[in-house]
Amino acid sequence: MSVAEVPVARAVVRGASRGARVREIIFPASLMLCIAFAMLTLVVLLLDVAVDGLPVLSWNFLTSFPSQVFPERSGIQSALVGTLLLMVVCAVFIVPVGTASAIYLEEYADGNRWWNRLIEVNIQNLAAVPSIVYGILGLAFLVRGPLELGRVVLAGALTLGLLVLPVVIIVGREAIRAVPNSIREGSMALGATLWQTIWKQILPGALPGIATGIILALSRAIGETAPLIVVGAAAFARFNPNDLTSDPFSALPIQILAWIQDPQEEFRTLAAGAILVLLILLLFMNAGAIYLRNRYEQKW
Template sequence: MTSSSVPKRSRSAMDASAAATQALYGASDPGLRIRSIVFRSALLLSMTVALIAIIGIISWAVVEGGQRLSLGLLTNNPSSFRPETAGYRPAILGSFQIIAGVIALIIPLGVGAALYLEQFANKQRWYNRAIELNIQNLAGVPSIVFGILGLAFIVRGPLDMGFIAAAGSATIALLVLPTVILASREAIKAVPPSLLEGAMALGVTRWQAVWKMVLPAAAPGMLTGIILAVARAIGEAAPLLLVGAATFVTFDPNFWEGGYSALPVMIYQYAGRPQDEFHVLAAAGVLVMLGLVVVVNSVAVWLRAKYERTW
């Protein structure tokens, strides 16, 4: 409440009550007040630095690439010699294909692993504790490591899928899977155990109780985790470079065969060209990607607000 919005009478009443408080409890220590001001300013400064970085990137992208924003940017094929009409079509399609594959893989695997760890695994067994610890560590492994893993085991090696979009999907899915498992586990943990007990006391099996009661109650939280993982997957470029997205494709990608590209990889390739026009194109690509991430995150926030439940 600003002081101007407070009528004069009640302001004097507030002064009077402040005086009464002071008479009762004594005057406040000025040293404490200064310290609290310093502390608050330090916190504000930390936030400002983070904010300035984000605003800086976004305004650079808008200033640099805003002029190139058009429908053609999304629908035109890329070109290495005509930057003024080049677009991101195959990269956007490639990103969508990769994301679709990622979602198809992480929902059953992530939710399944989380349900097993939270509801069925005996936590007194050392191997279950070891699995838990490793999943937490995996969530912090640099993405390039997953790129190498994908190259060695998915593109080549045992799976031998070749440099195709499906291999990129599988690699990114492995990368975000630990995050999905951790988020899903938290969502399951937030479901009160009395729900499971209440269902099991009716004589249904543990599986029935988990499937019909715990899973629906945990679903909104799980969904939020999955969407945030997808948002991260959209922006991943490093592992994709290793599993085949590095090719400069000018045709619509096929999920199961042939070269493919992804939005962040395409931006990287345009940005690496010497001509200024391509830098403009790269900045416009950044805007497209930011827009995509904002949309995905907004959906996550919306879902969380819609289904949020207090027990």
């Protein structure tokens, strides 16, 4: 490089770096602003709920049945039990069905066949269908209609299950696809059948991912309100559902909604308490999902 060129080159470098420096500051700053806005909204919401709800929280609140007359004696036992039962039955439904569907689509289905492609596209679409539509489906086919289950836990859980099944299948497929092909080949080359390969190599490798997907799906199901309203969950259940297939049931979101709509200020405060309980449940589930992912995720 000749001597004369040096200052020119420096000027160019300096000019570029000034513009770049400004952009370097503006861009992350605007990103921060977006995060701050989202976080601020969340924090305000949580604080508002916590201020209202924390005084309500007590053992009595958790163990009492809701009352329409005495807010001070009112609690969420039936709603909490209802929600837990819904989650358990929902999990029993979606774990095998979702995992099996994911295995079929990844390992057995020939992607060139039109019906398999149709199934794939439909699962993607179903994941985006509004939850109220699933509620109507549940009402028409599970509560009434062909199955005639009635307004029971089983009907509610199956409705929620159908709602989150697409998510379980999609996440499950991702997890199965993440198991490298070399593992499949290694297993098959040893004389293992496809079924043995799936059962002993692919599923264990995909399990953390599948489990994470299931927990996240349940976290979505636990907060769903609309489908449960349509399916006919009770707003003020004075007893727990003893039977999954015959007793009416309530759930936390339903209870919250009922209290929020109450004209009496005292009942609306109870809603904040129930929201806190629901949030804590959610937090635990998501923490569980993160733990599973970090602890057991297979690095290939």
